[in-house]
Amino acid sequence: MAAQDSRATEARPGPGAGPLALLRNAWRQLTSMRTALMLLFLLAVAAVPGSLLPQRAVALEKVGDYLRAHPDSGPWLDRFYLFDVYSSPWFAAIYLLLFTSLIGCILPRLRAQAESLLRPPPAAPSRLDRLPVSLSHPSSRSVQDVAAVLRRARFRVAVRDGAVSAEKGYLRETGNLLFHTALIVLLVGVALGSWYGWHGNRIVVEGPEGEFCNTLQQYDEYALGPRLGAEDLPPFCVRLDTFHAGYLDNGQPLSFSADVTYTENGPEKKKSLAVNSPLRLHGANVYLLGHGYAPVLEYTDRFGRRQTTTAVFLPQDGMLTSSGVAIFPDANLDPATGRRDPSQQLGFQGVYLPTVPDNVSDGSSKHPEERNPALMLVAYQGNLGVDNGIPRSVYSLDKAQIDAGRLKKLGEPHMLLKGGEPWKLADGSSIRFLGTKKWATVSVRNDPGEPVMLAGAVLLLLGLLPSLALRRRRVFVRVTDGVLTAGALAKNEYPGLAEELELLMEEK
Incomplete structure (x- = not known):
């Protein structure tokens, strides 16, 4: 009984552990990509009243005309800042949450992507036939010959333990990160224009x-x-x-x-x-x-x-x-x-x-x-x-x-x-x-934010193209006793992976 009481005491969280865990979970939820997408959609929805109703920053007289024409609903809309949408507290809150969420999403992925760019492809698994795409046929080529073919196809190649490991399409994640970084740059440009414009x-x-x-x-x-x-x-x-x-x-x-x-x-x-x-x-x-x-x-x-x-x-x-x-x-x-x-x-x-x-x-x-x-x-x-x-x-x-x-x-x-x-x-x-x-x-x-927003738009396009066009995939090859065995897998859906592997391993 004493031992059970001791274990229960050790498992009980100490003072402050509960709030810290709550804050940690809240931060994880805020910095998830799902939350960032939801906030981005919410920001677009929040901007709709700014295009439907006159705004004081653009058409002050039209706001006055609207309030005179709608004496009942107009003051209520004004109370919720619907005539000052882009300077309202609730729009600023969504804006700042989205800004924080995007930064929290990107920073860990930037570190992981930098490590993956410097790290060589992983070692080949022992059973290549268990990969999503695989093939095996007699071949007169050596491991070095296969490695040269993959390098000419612009794969990153590593040869270890008599097997070839190759990887391609890793810039897809770079484009994805560039795209999301461009969103932050655009938000910074909007903020500069709002503050100093x-x-x-x-x-x-x-x-x-x-x-x-x-x-x-x-x-x-x-x-x-x-x-x-x-x-x-x-x-x-x-x-x-x-x-x-x-x-x-x-x-x-x-x-x-x-x-x-x-x-x-x-x-x-x-x-x-x-x-x-x-x-x-x-x-x-x-x-x-x-x-x-x-x-x-x-x-x-x-x-x-x-x-x-x-x-x-x-x-x-x-x-x-x-x-x-x-x-x-x-x-x-x-x-x-x-x-x-x-x-x-x-x-x-x-x-x-x-x-x-x-x-x-x-x-x-x-x-x-x-x-x-x-x-x-x-x-x-x-x-x-x-x-x-x-x-x-x-x-x-x-x-x-x-x-x-x-x-x-x-x-x-x-x-x-x-x-x-x-x-x-x-x-x-x-x-x-x-x-x-x-x-x-x-x-x-x-608008001092215009150059920043232009740079963000250019980065957006530069990041969007590789993220849509590239497919990240890995190829592993072994040559044993005149038999070439190869396998491949893609990080995302790639219908043409089998055809690409066959072309790479084809005798020439």
């Missing part, structure tokens, strides 16, 4: 007034990586000189290009941009995205004071039917008192048609080129709501001001203006359509 979008109008410099205040929308600040942005300025667009007769786009002038701590330089030909600067690339028209309007108030504005109109269809607003908050300033009555501000809601259709009531352009341009305007007078400090869209009038009666239509319901035509309003003021300027949306981006 940034982007900003800006609508730029032709001419000097459309010039912008690389500061956050001059972007319509921007996003900085968590490891970057506004002071880390490289200094440069860009001006859109001219924009060129070509179309087929049916309105299908043919070509887009832009001539820009830029400065980068030096004299001005010129560059022509295209959709797939960005302006490459130090620390940033400038890409050409969308384009459209910006009507130029001259407003003369009832005191004879003139103001000119260039209003960006946003396209509503493929024919560049565009809508927007032009506001004059400083209109009707009384020259006698120098005071401005907020209730006398002017705003114009409009639709621009590059090519007016035969039936104007259709309300859409016939072609995206300016073949018969016209601007349809609706005038509003009253308080525009620009002085209350509340952010508002620059592409539409404040609907709340209209609904509250603080903005009212002035004069006729609408007026269709051609280039240079004036519109006399009921309060004695007038608006004149002077023409248009073209604008382009440029996206300024910097």
